[in-house]
Amino acid sequence: MIIDPQSSKPIFEQIANQLRRQILSGVFKPNESLPSLRRLAKEIRVNTNTVQRAYDELSREGLVEARRGAGLFVIDADANSPSTKSEDRLSKELQKAIARAVEASVSPQRIRGIFRDALEVQLSKAQK
Amino acid sequence: MLRTLLWKDVRLNIVVLRLAAILVVVSYAGMAIQGVTSGIEGQFRGGLIQMIIWGGSAMSHTCLQFSLATLSANLIASERADCSAEFLTYLPITRKEVLYSKGLLLLGTCAVASTVHFVGMLGAAWLSDLPLNDLANLAIGLLFISAAGWGACGIGWFASCYMNSNSTSLLTLIVGFPAVNVALWTVVRFFQLEDRSNAIFVSAWIGIGIAGFIWGTHHFVNRIEP
Amino acid sequence: MTTTLVELSDLSMRYAAQLALDSLNLTIKSGAVLGLLGPNGAGKSTCLRLLVGIMRASGGQVRVFGKDVIANGTAVRQHIGYVPENPQLYPWMTVAEVMRFASAAYQNWSSSLADDLCRTFELPKDRRIKQLSQGMKVKAALLVALAHRPRLLVLDEPMSGLDPLARDELMEIFVDLKHQETECVIFSSHHIDDVTRIADEIAILNEGRLLVHESMEAMLLDTKRIEAVLVDGRLPGFDLPQVVWQYVNRRQWSVTVHPFDSSLINTLNASDAISSTSVEDLSLEQIFKDWIKGTKTQC
Secondary structure: OOOOOOOOOOHHHHHHHHHHHHHHOOOOOOOOEOOOHHHHHHHHOOOHHHHHHHHHHHHHOOOEEEOOOOOEEEOOHHHHOOOOHHHHHHHHHHHHHHHHHHHOOOOHHHHHHHHHHHHHHHHHHHHO | OHHHHHHHHHHHOHHHHHHHHHHHHHHHHHHHHHHHHHOHHHHOOOHHHHHHHHHHHHHHHHHHHHHHHHHHHHHHHHHHHOOHHHHHHHOOOOHHHHHHHHHHHHHHHHHHHHHHHHHHHHHHHHHOOOOHHHHHHHHHHHHHHHHHHHHHHHHHHHHHHHOOOHHHHHHHHHHHHHHHHHHHHHHHHHOOOHHHHHHHHHHHHHHHHHHHHHHHHHHHHHOOOO | OOOEEEEEEEEEEEEOOEEEEEEEEEEEEOOOEEEEEOOOOOOHHHHHHHHHOOOOOOEEEEEEOOEEOOOOHHHHHOOEEEEOOOOOOOOOOEHHHHHHHHHHHOOOOOHHHHHHHHHHHOOOOOOEHHHOOHHHHHHHHHHHHHOOOOOEEEEEOOOOOOOHHHHHHHHHHHOOHHHHOOOEEEEEOOOHHHHHHHOOEEEEEEOOEEEEEEEHHHHHHHOEEEEEEEOOOOOOOOOOOOEEEEEEEOOEEEEEEOOOOOHHHHHHHHOOOEEEEEEEEOOHHHHHHHHHHHHHHOO
16 A cells, blocks of 8 residues: 655545555455554554544445454445345446546546436436 | 662773772782882881782872772763763653762772772781881871872862763863862962971862862752753 | 643743744643654754753743653653654663663563564664664664653654664554553654654644644645635735735735635635635645745744
């Protein structure tokens, strides 16, 4: 994991982005645990509070959850909301695309706008 | 902690301590060689033994004062010279503890060596059946030398507390002590007190010693910086 | 509820004619990892030495763990680990002898922890201090500071003279200290990168004065650079509040503001003198530089 303290992007965001990418691309599989707070902090040499913030962010996004003092585990999307394989793939691909856009500093408003437009275009095409 | 500080101070000043020990041995050995080769022992009532031990002790005791004065000049300034003084200040050790250890080393060295000298002389006197008068005179002689040493140590200690390197404190001692004696002798001559010069010198030395130790200690304990 | 661990009140330090610290007020709470930033000569080292009680201040008071650091110096220093910028341990002592010496001074010295640290730092126990490299000397001093499980760790430029690998090793230890009974870490550094990573509070000193003391978060999130385009190179008639630093170049007016409030943008946009505005985030290094530049122009 590469942290750039010179960047104007907060460190917790950089950590969260890279972890998110790792989760979505399968480096951490569902029901696998993320490294402990202390371990990751020591590994990347960042204050534990900052790492905690990144972990909190990922929890809020629903990507990971805390389990009974055993740390953070990647949420198994399949187990919680049974859906078809294609629905699953759609969800993952959307999340990846959005994550990439966020990293490339596309603003949230723009992302929402683009998403809405794309949705409109594709769904109206499908209805015809 | 005092024991560890003492260990540290011994190691820090090991050169001076070794020198002092060597001088003691050389003094007695030198006297022995002199005695055996030149045959002056006839001048001593107790013969060779008295010559070696009394002569050796006198010489050794004089050398001891030089060693002690050098030690006192070295004790505190050497810590500032290699900047370890700052190390001592941020450890949870009081400045008083630091000084106790150094003072103990000085006192200890003086006590040990002086005891050797006095006991040696008593032994020689007993072995040679010397009259009490001779012994008393010698003891007074040694104490006279000790008073001079006390004065020199006071100056050395004072210089050590004020200066930042042991070379400058040593220099102060080497220049200062003779200068004080010259001044004293001038005063004695000026006021024509030659018949009481011994008493004057001894009291001056004792006073200077006390002043040097007190003033130096006070300055060291209250310094703003280490 | 976090307790106040360190309190500097109206702290001043005068060296002959020079005022090194000028009425410094700083409160540091338990749990903080505080990075002290400032240009050379700002007073960082002086501040830290007064904090530990090595020197006596010309004015003001230093309280650590609620006790006056001059009156209760030795009691307080039992729980402080300090590493000066160029640590000078007795050069003739071996590493083992230094450990023995320090263990006699600290009541809470843990020989097992000391041995662990010795192994982690790869310090040869029988090597004399004068034979160690600079990095090893710093590690030896750090061992002395850490082995008695201090409540407060104070480090003056701990990374100076260390190669990048040694710095990495040190940072690994720093981020983990809170788990070993060390309640608070205060360190000064020029390496802003390192500070950004491991500190969660920032204090900036310049010319003996405290400019700002903030959490890292507030520092990074609430300090923003506003770039405004001036219609004809004239500044608007009003002053912006909370300006850290500003600079006009042709028609570009750059203002660094802390704390930022989005209403400022509205105020600016409403002005006739301004045609457009944009807001940027800044890295800690840029924020630090702006604070220092700001004090220089405000003479």
